[in-house]
Every structure is written in C-alpha cells, then in structure tokens.
Amino acid sequence: DGGITQSPKYLFRKEGQNVTLSCEQNLNHDAMYWYRQDPGQGLRLIYYSQIVNDFQKGDIAEGYSVSREKKESFPLTVTSAQKNPTAFYLCASRQVGDTQYFGPGTRLTVL
Amino acid sequence: AQSVAQPEDQVNVAEGNPLTVKCTYSVSGNPYLFWYVQYPNRGLQFLLKYITGDNLVKGSYGFEAEFNKSQTSFHLKKPSALVSDSALYFCAVREGSGTYKYIFGTGTRLKVLA
Numbered sequence: 665d666g667g668i669t670q671s672p673k674y675l676f677r678k679e680g681q682n683v684t685l686s687c688e689q690n691l692n693h694d695a696m697y698w699y700r701q702d703p704g705q706g707l708r709l710i711y712y713s714q715i716v717n718d719f720q721k722g723d724i725a726e727g728y729s730v731s732r733e734k735k736e737s738f739p740l741t742v743t744s745a746q747k748n749p750t751a752f753y754l755c756a757s758r759q760v761g762d763t764q765y766f767g768p769g770t771r772l773t774v775l
Numbered sequence: 776a777q778s779v780a781q782p783e784d785q786v787n788v789a790e791g792n793p794l795t796v797k798c799t800y801s802v803s804g805n806p807y808l809f810w811y812v813q814y815p816n817r818g819l820q821f822l823l824k825y826i827t828g829d830n831l832v833k834g835s836y837g838f839e840a841e842f843n844k845s846q847t848s849f850h851l852k853k854p855s856a857l858v859s860d861s862a863l864y865f866c867a868v869r870e871g872s873g874t875y876k877y878i879f880g881t882g883t884r885l886k887v888l889a
Contacts, residue, residue: 668818695875704784706865707819707879714875722876754818762807762826762869764877766818 667691668767670755675772677742677749685740685770687755693765695758696738700724700751701769707754713738742772750774777802779868781880788856789888796851796883798866807869808849809877810840812862819865825849836860856887 668689677683689696695714699707709722713732727746732738742749752771756764778801788794800806807826811819823834830842840851851864863882870876 670818699879704881706881707867709876712876756819758875762809762824762875763821764809764811764819765821766811768818769816771816 668755668757668765670767670770672770673768675770677772677774679774680744682741682743683772685742685753687738687740687767688736689757690736691757691765693757693759694735697756697758697764698730698738698740699754699756701754702751710740777868777870777878779866779878779880781866781883783883785884785886787886787888790858791855794853794856794885796864796885798849798851798880800847800849800868802868804872808842809867810834810851811865811867813865814862858887858889861885861887
C-alpha cells in the first residue's frame with residue numbers, strides 16, 4: 665500500500681520545547697515538502713528537498729529545521745525559536761510531472 | 776512576483792446545480808496550475824492540473840477546469856454538484872519554470888446544500 669504517513673496525528677508542545685514531526689513515504693519520490701496550514705492563509709512552504717542530503721528553505725523556515733538522510737524520510741523539527749507553532753503541518757512528496765501527494769497531517773498545539 | 780488568488784472564501788451551491796470555484800494567477804512565463812481538495816482534518820488530494828494543451832482540463836470526481844490565458848484564470852467547475860463535494864479547495868501555481876516550488880491560494884470552502 666503506497667503513500668505518505670505522518671506521525672503523530674496530534675502533538676502538544678510546551679513552551680521552550682523542541683518537537684519533531686515524522687514524514688515517511690514509500691512512493692519512491694525524490695522530492696519532499698513541508699507546509700504549514702493556518703486558517704485563512706492557505707499553505708505556506710517551510711522547507712523542501714529535491715534529493716537525498718539536500719534541502720532548501722521555503723518562505724517561512726525560521727524556527728524550523730529538517731534533515732533528509734534517507735529518500736523515504738523527511739522529518740521536521742519545530743524548535744523553541746518558532747514563536748507561534750500552533751498549526752496544521754502537511755508533508756508532501758512529488759513525482760516527476762509536478763503532482764504532489766500529501767500526508768494526512770499533524771496538528772501541533774502549544775500548551 | 777508569482778501569486779495565486781482565490782477571491783471567494785466560501786461558495787454555496789444547491790445539490791444538482793453547476794458549481795464554479797474561481798482562481799486567478801500571476802506568473803512570468805508559462806503557468807503550471809493545479810487544483811487540490813481537502814476534507815476536514817485530512818491532507819490535500821490532487822484533482823487536476825494544467826501544464827500545456829487543451830484549455831479545458833478534466834480531472835478526478837467529475838471536476839474540470841478551464842484555463843483562460845487572457846484573463847489569467849483557472850476556474851474549477853463541475854456540471855452537477857454533490858453534497859459529498861463539500862470541502863476546502865485550493866488552487867496552486869508553480870513558482871517558475873526553473874523551480875519546483877508551489878504557491879497555494881488561501882482556499883475556498885465549497886458547501887453543497889441538499
């Protein structure tokens with residue numbers, strides 16, 4: 665069964681804490697993306713990776729970090745420097761031809 | 776700068792009536808345009824895309840979109856709406872020919888009334 669999985673589905677963060685969101689795909693796609701979704705603002709790009717061991721900042725990278733050590737995995741860390749992290753986070757992978765496939769999302773809430 | 780706009784926050788339509796969800800774009804060069812749908816607390820699902828070719832693009836679940844270069848629009852349409860079409864719809868554009876970054880609109884909530 666091919667697809668993208670994100671875990672956990674819900675995540676709660678205390679002030680000053682770093683948290684890591686998992687994204688795994690078995691679609692054999694080279695490119696992967698992290699987006700943040702806030703009500704009324706659509707999706708905003710945090711980081712993207714076109715290939716293993718390479719990634720670029722998106723429009724709102726401050727306070728976030730990523731790694732791409734394996735083709736299948738693209739974890740996102742929300743650091744304590746991100747002052748307003750409460751949002752819905754979406755991971756996607758892209759096949760040749762521009763179509764993106766999205767995971768089910770992780771809802772992060774700051775306590 | 777590249778951009779995409781969805782001028783309506785919400786569209787209401789009666790079941791069985793045709794629906795249109797509007798999208799306009801601004802890009803330099805040839806546009807790569809997409810529509811995605813999102814159901815509550817879920818990820819986005821791809822509906823259709825325009826890269827080149829016919830101005831009328833057919834996609835999943837009976838949806839289609841019309842590319843209009845002179846009006847820089849890419850409106851999503853369906854001849855007969857279903858209650859199950861109620862969801863959040865996003866238009867997106869690729870940022871440029873040399874990049875694989877995508878800009879998403881703010882989304883339009885479609886509500887189909889029984």
